[in-house]
Amino acid sequence: MPTDPRSLPQSALADLADVPATGRWVRSGSARLHVLDYGGPGVPLVMLPGITSPAVTMDFVARELTDRVRPLVVDVRGRGLSDGGGRYTLEEYAEDTEAVVEGLGLERPLLFGHSMGARIAAATAVRGKVPLGGTVLADPPMSGPGRGPYPTTLDTFLGQLRQAQHGTDADEVAASWPRWPRREQELRARWLASCAEEAVVATHRGFEAEDFFDRWPAVPGPVALLYGADSPVVTAAGAAEARRLLPSAAFAVVPDAGHMIFWDNPAAGLAALRDALRPMAG
Template sequence: MARSVLQSALADLADVPATSRWVRNGAVRLHALDYGGDGVPLVVLPGITSPAITMDFVARELTDLVRPIVLDVRGRGLSDSGATYTLDDYASDTLAVIAGLGLDRPLLLGHSMGARIAAAVAAGGAALRGTVLVDPPMSGPGRDPYPTTLAAFLGQLAEAARGTDADEVARSWPRWPRREQELRARWLSSCNPDAVAATHAGFETENFFDAWPKVPAPTVLIHGADSPVVTAAGVTEARAANPAAQFVQVPEAGHMVFWDNPTPARTLLRQSLTDLT
């Protein structure tokens, strides 16, 4: 299954109020969207099949508070593919972006896979102002599997490779704003199937709770009230494992928190970031 960036997808960048930045981590060239401004840097780490541009509707609403910099995680968007796709690889890429762009004690915001990356970076002792983890996968060895199967992800990538549209995306994600359905239709083909498969395997072999207790305050864990990824039992365990953390629940939202219920999710995120800055 080929990875490709469509011309129509590249044209979307003309409507994004951000500048492309490039950083190298070894042989891997990493792309990020930098929204600029004088605020505290906020490095945004998206999910398993979410190129940077798909977080635009979140990032652009934060520029009065912070300087959002949204990473195309390796194997997605305009960033290179890598030889491997471990949590350590993703954490190393994040540190390379922080160093390469000269970011002084940034905040980290991660959704899903990105939340796991943020936790790994913070637990490793990086100089950060704080972290916001949004619906991190709590699957891992000896735990319930991640609720979306690899076959489902690969099926979506196959649809994108043959050519999909917003109507087809809407059948899987009917609650999403139309623009976000359109962006997913145009950008999903930029996701490397090997990267997705390796990351999905990591959801089962790399334990979030190895890093989470070591994530220093201030940290906020935001989760969807209806998420199958961060369940009520998962919240209880996470509270016990990191008592200094703050917890925020977004009503009427599943795992795709910002897409499922955009306005409350962004409002609660703004409140969390205000507290951190």
């Protein structure tokens, strides 16, 4: 599989100067993983972003949680400043998450993941290799064998990635994501090229080859699932199946939001996340 070079413009690295977090590094096998640590005395919350979302793109979510938890946002393998390489399977991503927990000495952290990150959080929780205090999943891909394709095609992802590799800007991003806050459009324009093509290809393949519902019923509590009212990823049927298979989970629907919950409706998305974390964070 060909691998396009990953790159970051100087303006992207300058974004980190405006982020109220400390960059930390851990090893998972031969890979170095980068984590944005927002500090504070709260319960650690390991945050796992989506398929083409480096850690810095979740800054606007993390900084709104520091009064309740200690957010630590991971540059998932093959994104942002973390190394690429490997298989990019859920098991490998879960191993990376365990390495973050162990490498930073986090005691019974909470896990929170959006989209791809939600699948990783579920896989990590089910593996049970590190003690956790709870898990929150936001709009996990429910596609899989016999369930139809993931709503966003691989060609769409690759088209956006190549656009970024050639140089894009916030206006071009806005054509695809018109509802996003301007700062988030700018961050995506600058940071998308840090995502490895092989990581995107393998992860998208996993969305359709690995069934979320194989793990979901075994996710230990406490667990919460958030989803956008207009999401094509977590449909009404998917949400109903999730409720049936794990009735002990807490569920919250974010109004006026699609799959990109926090970008589409930041206030409602953050309120739902804070509500989900409240009983877990103590």
